[in-house]
Amino acid sequence: MKEKKQSEKLTVLPEESKSGKKGLSRRGFLKGAGVTTAGTVMLQTGLLGHARADVKEDTLLGPDAILVKLKVNGRSRTVQVEPRATLAQVLRDHLELTGTKIVCDRGSCSACTVWLDGKPVNSCMTLAMDVGDRDITTIEGISNQEGLHPVQQAFIDHDATQCGYCTPGMIMTSVHLLNENKNPTLEDVKVALRGNLCRCGTQPHIFKAVLDASKKM
Amino acid sequence: MNKFSWYEAKSVEDALGKVNATVSDILAKNGYKSSSVFKAGGVDLLDLMKEGLVNPGTIIDIRNIPGLNKIDSDNKSGLRIGANVTLAEMESNITIKNHYIALHQAVALAGTPQIRNSATLGGNLAQRTRCWYFRSIDHQCYRKGSGTCFAQEGENEFHAIIHNQPCASVHSSSVATALMAFDAQVEIISSEGKKRTLSMEDFFVHPSKDSRTENVLNANEMITAVILPAVNEQIRSYYIKQGARESHDWAMADVAVVMELSGNRCKKAAIVLGAAAPVPIKARDAANSLIGKELNESIAASAGETAMKDATPLAKNGYKVPVFKAIIKRAILKTV
Amino acid sequence: MNTKKQKFPFGIPDHNLTEVEREIPVGEPDAWPVNDQLKHVGKPVKRYDAKAKVTGKAKYTADMRLPGMLYAKFLRSTVPAARIKSIDTSAAESYPGVYAVHVIENLATGAREKENESNRFPEIKFTGQPIAGLAAESLDIAEEAARLIKVEYEYQPFVIDVEEAMKPEAPLVFSAPVEQKADAGDVGVTHEGDRGQGNVRGPSTSSFFGGPRGDLEKGFAEADVIVEHTYRTQVHTHVPLETHGVVVDWKPDGMLVYTSTQNTKAVRDEMADYFDLPRSKVRVICEFMGGGFGAKHSAGNFGPMAAILSRKTGRPVWLMLDRKEEHISQGNRPNSIHYLKIGAKKNGKLTAIQQRSHGTAGVALGAGVGRVAQILYECPNFATEQYDVFTHAGPGAAWRAPGNVQGAYGVEQAIDELAEKINMDPLALRDIIDTSEVRKVERQRGAEKFGWSRRKPAGSDPGPVKKGLGVAQSTWPRFIEFDSTAEVRILRDGAVEIRSGVQDIGTGTKTVLAQVVAEELGIRPEEVTVRIGDTVFPNGPSSGGSKVTGSITPAARNAAYKAKMELFEQVAGKWETDPSLLKTQDGQIIHKEDPLKKMSFNDALKGMRTGAIYASASRSDDYGGFQQPWGLAYGDLGSVQFAEVTVDTETGFVKVDKIVAAHSCGRPINTAHVRSQINGGVIQGVAYALYEYRSMDKETGHMMNANLDQYKLPYAMEIPEIESIIVEDYAGRSSTDAYGIGEPANIATAVAVANAVYNAIGVRIYEIPITPDKVLNALNKI
Numbered sequence A: 001m002k003e004k005k006q007s008e009k010l011t012v013l014p015e016e017s018k019s020g021k022k023g024l025s026r027r028g029f030l031k032g033a034g035v036t037t038a039g040t041v042m043l044q045t046g047l048l049g050h051a052r053a054d055v056k057e058d059t060l061l062g063p064d065a066i067l068v069k070l071k072v073n074g075r076s077r078t079v080q081v082e083p084r085a086t087l088a089q090v091l092r093d094h095l096e097l098t099g100t101k102i103v104c105d106r107g108s109c110s111a112c113t114v115w116l117d118g119k120p121v122n123s124c125m126t127l128a129m130d131v132g133d134r135d136i137t138t139i140e141g142i143s144n145q146e147g148l149h150p151v152q153q154a155f156i157d158h159d160a161t162q163c164g165y166c167t168p169g170m171i172m173t174s175v176h177l178l179n180e181n182k183n184p185t186l187e188d189v190k191v192a193l194r195g196n197l198c199r200c201g202t203q204p205h206i207f208k209a210v211l212d213a214s215k216k217m
Numbered sequence B: 001m002n003k004f005s006w007y008e009a010k011s012v013e014d015a016l017g018k019v020n021a022t023v024s025d026i027l028a029k030n031g032y033k034s035s036s037v038f039k040a041g042g043v044d045l046l047d048l049m050k051e052g053l054v055n056p057g058t059i060i061d062i063r064n065i066p067g068l069n070k071i072d073s074d075n076k077s078g079l080r081i082g083a084n085v086t087l088a089e090m091e092s093n094i095t096i097k098n099h100y101i102a103l104h105q106a107v108a109l110a111g112t113p114q115i116r117n118s119a120t121l122g123g124n125l126a127q128r129t130r131c132w133y134f135r136s137i138d139h140q141c142y143r144k145g146s147g148t149c150f151a152q153e154g155e156n157e158f159h160a161i162i163h164n165q166p167c168a169s170v171h172s173s174s175v176a177t178a179l180m181a182f183d184a185q186v187e188i189i190s191s192e193g194k195k196r197t198l199s200m201e202d203f204f205v206h207p208s209k210d211s212r213t214e215n216v217l218n219a220n221e222m223i224t225a226v227i228l229p230a231v232n233e234q235i236r237s238y239y240i241k242q243g244a245r246e247s248h249d250w251a252m253a254d255v256a257v258v259m260e261l262s263g264n265r266c267k268k269a270a271i272v273l274g275a276a277a278p279v280p281i282k283a284r285d286a287a288n289s290l291i292g293k294e295l296n297e298s299i300a301a302s303a304g305e306t307a308m309k310d311a312t313p314l315a316k317n318g319y320k321v322p323v324f325k326a327i328i329k330r331a332i333l334k335t336v
Numbered sequence C: 001m002n003t004k005k006q007k008f009p010f011g012i013p014d015h016n017l018t019e020v021e022r023e024i025p026v027g028e029p030d031a032w033p034v035n036d037q038l039k040h041v042g043k044p045v046k047r048y049d050a051k052a053k054v055t056g057k058a059k060y061t062a063d064m065r066l067p068g069m070l071y072a073k074f075l076r077s078t079v080p081a082a083r084i085k086s087i088d089t090s091a092a093e094s095y096p097g098v099y100a101v102h103v104i105e106n107l108a109t110g111a112r113e114k115e116n117e118s119n120r121f122p123e124i125k126f127t128g129q130p131i132a133g134l135a136a137e138s139l140d141i142a143e144e145a146a147r148l149i150k151v152e153y154e155y156q157p158f159v160i161d162v163e164e165a166m167k168p169e170a171p172l173v174f175s176a177p178v179e180q181k182a183d184a185g186d187v188g189v190t191h192e193g194d195r196g197q198g199n200v201r202g203p204s205t206s207s208f209f210g211g212p213r214g215d216l217e218k219g220f221a222e223a224d225v226i227v228e229h230t231y232r233t234q235v236h237t238h239v240p241l242e243t244h245g246v247v248v249d250w251k252p253d254g255m256l257v258y259t260s261t262q263n264t265k266a267v268r269d270e271m272a273d274y275f276d277l278p279r280s281k282v283r284v285i286c287e288f289m290g291g292g293f294g295a296k297h298s299a300g301n302f303g304p305m306a307a308i309l310s311r312k313t314g315r316p317v318w319l320m321l322d323r324k325e326e327h328i329s330q331g332n333r334p335n336s337i338h339y340l341k342i343g344a345k346k347n348g349k350l351t352a353i354q355q356r357s358h359g360t361a362g363v364a365l366g367a368g369v370g371r372v373a374q375i376l377y378e379c380p381n382f383a384t385e386q387y388d389v390f391t392h393a394g395p396g397a398a399w400r401a402p403g404n405v406q407g408a409y410g411v412e413q414a415i416d417e418l419a420e421k422i423n424m425d426p427l428a429l430r431d432i433i434d435t436s437e438v439r440k441v442e443r444q445r446g447a448e449k450f451g452w453s454r455r456k457p458a459g460s461d462p463g464p465v466k467k468g469l470g471v472a473q474s475t476w477p478r479f480i481e482f483d484s485t486a487e488v489r490i491l492r493d494g495a496v497e498i499r500s501g502v503q504d505i506g507t508g509t510k511t512v513l514a515q516v517v518a519e520e521l522g523i524r525p526e527e528v529t530v531r532i533g534d535t536v537f538p539n540g541p542s543s544g545g546s547k548v549t550g551s552i553t554p555a556a557r558n559a560a561y562k563a564k565m566e567l568f569e570q571v572a573g574k575w576e577t578d579p580s581l582l583k584t585q586d587g588q589i590i591h592k593e594d595p596l597k598k599m600s601f602n603d604a605l606k607g608m609r610t611g612a613i614y615a616s617a618s619r620s621d622d623y624g625g626f627q628q629p630w631g632l633a634y635g636d637l638g639s640v641q642f643a644e645v646t647v648d649t650e651t652g653f654v655k656v657d658k659i660v661a662a663h664s665c666g667r668p669i670n671t672a673h674v675r676s677q678i679n680g681g682v683i684q685g686v687a688y689a690l691y692e693y694r695s696m697d698k699e700t701g702h703m704m705n706a707n708l709d710q711y712k713l714p715y716a717m718e719i720p721e722i723e724s725i726i727v728e729d730y731a732g733r734s735s736t737d738a739y740g741i742g743e744p745a746n747i748a749t750a751v752a753v754a755n756a757v758y759n760a761i762g763v764r765i766y767e768i769p770i771t772p773d774k775v776l777n778a779l780n781k782i
Helices: A087-094 A150-157 A167-180 A186-192 A203-216 B012-018 B023-029 B043-050 B087-092 B094-099 B101-108 B113-118 B121-126 B174-181 B284-288 B297-307 B320-334 C050-054 C139-146 C162-166 C216-222 C264-274 C302-313 C323-329 C404-421 C426-433 C437-450 C509-521 C548-575 C601-606 C671-690 C749-761 C772-778
Strands: A066-072 A075-081 A113-116 A119-122 A135-137 B005-008 B036-039 B058-061 B071-074 B078-082 B185-190 B195-199 B221-228 B235-242 B253-262 B265-274 C003-010 C018-025 C070-076 C082-088 C098-103 C130-136 C150-155 C200-204 C225-233 C245-251 C254-259 C282-285 C317-320 C336-344 C350-359 C382-389 C465-474 C477-479 C485-491 C496-500 C528-532 C582-585 C588-591 C598-600 C612-618 C632-636 C639-648 C654-663 C721-726
Touching (some): A167 C050, B012 B221, B023 B036, B071 B094, B087 B094, B087 B101, B087 B121, B121 B174, B174 B235, B174 B265, B297 B320, B320 C772, C070 C302, C070 C323, C130 C302, C162 C350, C216 C336, C254 C302, C264 C302, C302 C317, C426 C465, C437 C465, C477 C548, C496 C509, C509 C528, C509 C548, C548 C612, C749 C772
Antiparallel strands (some): A113 A135, B078 B221, B185 B195, C070 C130, C098 C130, C200 C382, C245 C317, C465 C639, C485 C496, C485 C612
């Protein structure tokens, strides 16, 4: 359904003084593998947090920021973050993907749901370092470029949003359900969504939307 | 969370060569830069770190160690579940679903669907209690080295009703409840290559014996697998969890029963209570009371009564007693 | 003023619909017929901003990223009561990545002692009270640095339990009379900070509906039956998914504030006043916000803190609270200990209602049980005493129908009990004592849809798992905020815009405005651009009191009408006819008497002399006047809700299976949005009835469940089946005759559930939330 960009779009990192980013430290990054010039970023796999086979034994990464390569919505992105950065923080603060929301920051409410290799996880309880080469899908990547996913359209048709803050997580979980189960019952829908919190009370319309979308997929 | 270094372990030996602390050790000693602790799914570890309770200097990622994420089943020797198997993988496993029903039910109700995609069996067993005094950075409770268990006189509606002195926390793993009922064993390996296999009862530790931790893992040890004995067609099991809500919750009371039945007649029985005590506990007298009997409503109810006879509820959790009685009775009847 | 006579629909369709003639200003549009005959109003038009929400593109305050932005964090008290002897911020100030630190010298919120305190720092009165703030490069650095601020506390005694706090020997939260700046969200709650003893303040004995009536003693003497109980409800928090917070960018030419709010103008006014700035120098923007439910009517302490840090650093500052801070310091619904005595005759007529309540809003005022006992039913003798009790806990804030949810819990259970005592069906009793015509219709239609006739005697269901049916009602006033202005622009290229400072808190205000303007201009709602939530636009109403729809839609329609008439002036000139002979329909301007004279809307605009037509209108007076001139309109937004529950008498667990909610909001503008609001109120009512409560540890003064793990809210499997019935109720009071629904949706649910639980098990539960221990206790099983 969505196209995977084949070309690697590498983010060349700016100078240390770019504000708003997490603490950068030239000394801290690129530990353990030879880097010649401080100002250039060389993306040898040996430097990247995720490529396990290539990283030398005894490589301790961090605690200051290091390069982490992530595959997000079909594109390869590189960020410079501390090991303590959660995937939710990285998506929101480093990749301008603010659709994923942080609500409880403890894995209780599933508002931060993204997919790793197609499986819903709480991005607030996933360290960015831990993602590795798994495909990350966020709400921004759930539809193709032009149109809306049938679930997104169904949410619009059935007035399944109110304040909208739970919506991205709800949609990520709902689309996953329909990918696994083409013909869910109401009970199946509730079971799939049992981890997603909504305080405004959109659930009844969400259930209707998901059941409706299942007929259109 | 505090800043930490990250180490990607390649093998069990590699991991054991680097680790020097359990989560309990860090909490007790407040060691920082020098402590290295395992992370599997990271679900419990990240929560403890975000609360500021635990601040390891190095996290050793063991999630990708080969060989720890398989489920092997064999009609003769039973089921072996690797410590890194996620709860979601356990939930979708056909053998568990068909033959270890109580375990399937417990796993399906653990956390949320999202949590289950990350959480591992090993981490689930090793998790710290969810007692809200323990989880509060502002309360120096008994498990954190002071002499005070705030729950005794405090807000204890979710706390233990049995063996609740000197600490009234409950163990929070519903999966452990089911595993213990199957007489599962925990396989542990140490940095010296020493293997030990413990029953669930020996794996968990009551706070009166060691207040710092819920289990016997040493700093240089790792859980590698959980082993369940083989089951035959006469084995029946069931698991019931009561939380404040059905969608997802920690148990207020949960029970797993595993029976060997011939028709309605009980040949063997195990009843395990979760969220009743600081460790999952076997209700032995209650289970024994079923042996040789034809199971019916009144015998099942009587077992529930027996299981609760030594309960010493606190001011706010007396309701757990009738709840346990009801769910013990119902779980038993579901196996018939 | 020039007026014209107009005939408006009046009453309830399919029941008593008739007409009423009103004199209305000549400059306002003609009366609309009932919704059936309108094109866009009254229809489930798709939500204006749904696409932005479902694609993740909607930007909330928490999502704002400005160039050079710093992240801020508060340091908060970890003890419930203390004097601060010293604060040492040196380690924090020199921490790498920290740009500014500020220690609070004056708190912006909560009750305040009228006499000056001698201490330099505010006294700590609750765990979580903010002490200082700092701004840093990242949130992680801000959190680390905040921990380095050294505070020297001198601990003071404290009290958490309400009944302990009421005792004369209890530690005092305030040792002097207090005053509290009214939170714009508060309505009809206790504010008598001057009177009282110790921690108890009040009583409040009257509301805007008046004071005591008649003679209680005489009333009770005349009664054949009396119901007398004390009902208890819990403290609970709002839990909006987006926490409170701001992004403030204070530049020399003005202050820009993004904030998650229900009240852009209050935030603008508060920030301007706090910093002595002209209001024109403060701009507040809220395009999307993640829920408020009453708690977000203020800039709080976070607004001034972020502004101070922005001024100190010269950079934008992001300050969003985390979940724990949200729970412990940003508001809650006070609890209630609610004594109620109701007397009635055998025929159902009420003879006396006596009410006395105590509740804690922590360190603030605002506990109360509302006006339900006072006005829901006809009763000649009535008196209320409502007391606030201070405790060392986070301040309360308006929470969807403040006070009235607590009050309804008592009143509607008492009425339910009364009905049984006199052997009358609960609905039949209401037919006797309730004068509201719309609730009568709601009862009839609701009972039929719900199957009320299925109801069996209390506790008669055999077996351990028992079903029960219950019903409860609510009343809610129609508030109007006059400071509600809309500007409509018709641009030369055909674009139509409506602008107002009003915010959309998830209720669908944007859609409703588009519908109203589209209806008036004869175009489609999708063709209207809605720009709201920005104080550069004219003031809009705050999103409280369920008054937005009733306040802003007449202004919006009237502005669109004015713009249209200006356009007609231009077209009429061309056709050499009179503007009054023109009308709009389906994007066309048509001559009423010569249908061949047609011009498309777009063509008409191209011929304009100016680049755009701008017209604005403010909320004008209700046709026929007000119930009270400050903006209390005639009429009621009452409701009737039916609940079906299952109670497991062995485990004590209650599940709500189904709710039928019959509601009225005057002329509904968007039926989909109305149903969404009803669903929201009902689900919050179920949560309040069964699951959620703030757990305060009395020994240490901390909230123990300040997270979403142990603070129990309903998720998918707890959601009942909800059927909503919308009863149109026309009164011809304004050009849209439309009103809100948010709070009415939340009042009756919990007590309908409680009444259903009684019907299931035959024992009444006088305290919520109805957790298993309460059911098991009631059944003597513990």
